[in-house]
Amino acid sequence: xxxxxxxxxxxxxxxxxxxxxxxxxxxxxxxxxxxxxxxxxxxxxxxxxxxxxxxxxxxxxxxxxxxxxxxxxxxxxxxxxxxxxxxxxxxxxxxxxxxxxxxxxxxxxxxxxxxxxxxxxxxxxxxxxxxxxxxxxxxxxxxxxxxxxxxxxxxxxxxxxxxxxxxxxxxxxxxxxxxxxxxxxxxxxxxxxxxxxxxxxxxxxxxxxxxxxxxxxxxxxxxxxxxxxxxxxxxxxxxxxxxxxxxxxxxxxxxxxxxxxxxxxxxxxxxxxxxxxxxxxxxxxxxxxxxxxxxxxxxxxxxxxxxxxxxxxxxxxxx
Numbered sequence: 401x402x403x404x405x406x407x408x409x410x411x412x413x414x415x416x417x418x419x420x421x422x423x424x425x426x427x428x429x430x431x432x433x434x435x436x437x438x439x440x441x442x443x444x445x446x447x448x449x450x451x452x453x454x455x456x457x458x459x460x461x462x463x464x465x466x467x468x469x470x471x472x473x474x475x476x477x478x479x480x481x482x483x484x485x486x487x488x489x490x491x492x493x494x495x496x497x498x499x500x501x502x503x504x505x506x507x508x509x510x511x512x513x514x515x516x517x518x519x520x521x522x523x524x525x526x527x528x529x530x531x532x533x534x535x536x537x538x539x540x541x542x543x544x545x546x547x548x549x550x551x552x553x554x555x556x557x558x559x560x561x562x563x564x565x566x567x568x569x570x571x572x573x574x575x576x577x578x579x580x581x582x583x584x585x586x587x588x589x590x591x592x593x594x595x596x597x598x599x600x601x602x603x604x605x606x607x608x609x610x611x612x613x614x615x616x617x618x619x620x621x622x623x624x625x626x627x628x629x630x631x632x633x634x635x636x637x638x639x640x641x642x643x644x645x646x647x648x649x650x651x652x653x654x655x656x657x658x659x660x661x662x663x664x665x666x667x668x669x670x671x672x673x674x675x676x677x678x679x680x681x682x683x684x685x686x687x688x689x690x691x692x693x694x695x696x697x698x699x700x701x702x703x704x705x706x707x708x709x710x711x712x713x714x715x716x717x718x719x
Contacts, residue, residue, distance in 0.1 A: 405703065405707075408703050408706065409703075412699040412703075415699065416692075416695060416696065416699065419692070419695045420466075420470065420473075420692060420695075421466065423688060423691050423692060423695075424462075424465075424466045424469060424688060425462060425466070427684050427687055427688055428462045428465060428466075428684075429462070469688070476489075477489075478492070478685070478689045479685030479686075479688070479689065480685060481678075481683055481685055481686050482681075482682075482683050482684075482685065483677075483678070483681045483683045483686075484683075484686075488685050488686055488689045489689070491674065491686065492671065492674070492686075492689060492690065492693070495669060495670050495671050495673075495674045496670075496671060498567075498569070498668060498669055498670040499656070499659060499663070499668075499670035499671040499672065501586065502586060502589050502590055502593070502659060502662075502663075502668060502670065503593070503652075503655055503656060503659055505586065505590045505594075506589075506590045506591075506593035506594040506597065506655070507594070507597065507648075507652070507655065509590060509591070509594035509598070510593075510594040510595075510597035510598040510601055511598075511601070511648070513594065513595075513598040513602070514597075514598040514599075514601035514602040514605055515605055517533050517598075517602050517605075518533075518601070518602040518603070518604070518605025518606040518609065519605060519606075519609055519632065519637060520533075521533045521534065521602070521606045522605070522606045522607075522608075522609035522610045522613060523609070523613070523632060525610060530606075533602065533606075534603070534606075536599070537599045537600070537602045537603050538599075539599075540595050540596060540598065540599025540600075541596060541599035541600045541603075543596075544596075544661075545592050545593060545596050545661055545662050545665075546661050546662075546665060548592050548595065548596070549588070549589070549592045549661075549662060549665040549666065550665065552588045552591070552592060553565040553588070553665070553666075556588060557588075562584075563584050563585070563587055563588055564584060564585045565588065565666060566585075566666065566667045567585050567586075567589070567666050567667050567668040567669065568581075568585065569669055585666075588666060589662050589663070589665075589666045589668060592662055592665075593655065593659060593662055597651065597655060601644070601647065601648070601651075604643070604644060604647050605640070605644055608640040608641070608642075608643050608644055609636060609637065609640045611640070612636050612639050612640040613632075613636050613640075617635065618631060618635050618636055621634075621635045645705050645708045646705055648705075649701040649702055649704060649705035649708075650698075650701070650702075650705075652697065652701045656671065656672075656694060656697060659671075659672045660672030660673075660675060660676060664676060671690060671693075674686065674690065675687065675690045675691075678690070
């Protein structure tokens with residue numbers, strides 16, 4: 401197992417290097433200048449602006465700037481934000497916990513909803529339960545998160561007044577009251593993301609279980625007198641989850657991307673809002689760091705999926 405992980409990491413290094421080259425080149429050649437605001441500020445002399453550009457290497461060739469960036473990244477220096485005036489790694493670490501909480505809870509909720517519903521729908525295909533679940537699933541992944549987010553705000557915040565629609569990180573409460581206030585303001589963004597993910601995941605689980613439940617070894621297990629729930633859990637679900645793991649692993653980076661829209665709707669100070677703000681202000685070090693983190697997430701979750709494959713199916717060898 402350890403050798404397999406090391407091999408995958410070695411294979412991932414050229415991929416990450418190529419991704420970083422493409423990202424850096426595109427951002428370097430994109431229109432816009434992070435020092436446009438300084439150019440229109442009469443209190444900043446032109447010579448000061450030119451000195452800052454020289455210190456940051458913005459006038460150097462693209463290949464030379466990429467070499468400096470790569471060397472700094474290898475030393476653990478992610479760059480300096482032109483807008484926030486602090487280190488990029490510190491800026492990301494300030495926003496990352498909120499995003500991890502929202503993304504993590506939404507994925508746990510999506511899996512907790514999609515797995516049992518998808519399995520029951522496949523066990524009883526074309527029943528009333530299957531038709532109702534499939535209808536809700538089609539509606540769920542047909543509606544984008546920005547639409548359902550607005551609906552949630554109109555109903556639960558404005559009409560009922562139950563939940564706050566603006567996320568606040570400066571809650572003055574302490575103890576259980578602090579946890580309760582944080583829970584209330586994460587309910588809507590977590591639910592919006594979870595429903596969208598659960599809708600597509602439920603249909604995928606249903607399809608995977610239907611493919612497995614018709615195989616010969618499932619019929620053999622039933623003919624041996626095993627209880628139906630044991631046949632489903634031990635022989636059907638475990639094998640059907642292998643393609644589902646692939647879907648979940650590939651969706652995780654996409655969920656981070658989808659959270660960008662959700663964070664904008666609910667004003668969550670996470671990675672998504674940081675990326676949007678950096679794009680609007682041409683803060684290229686922050687854009688480069690966040691997008692590179694997303695690329696690393698793709699590699700990481702694919703590695704996690706490979707490990708889970710071996711646990712679900714012992715026939716998979718990592719030798």
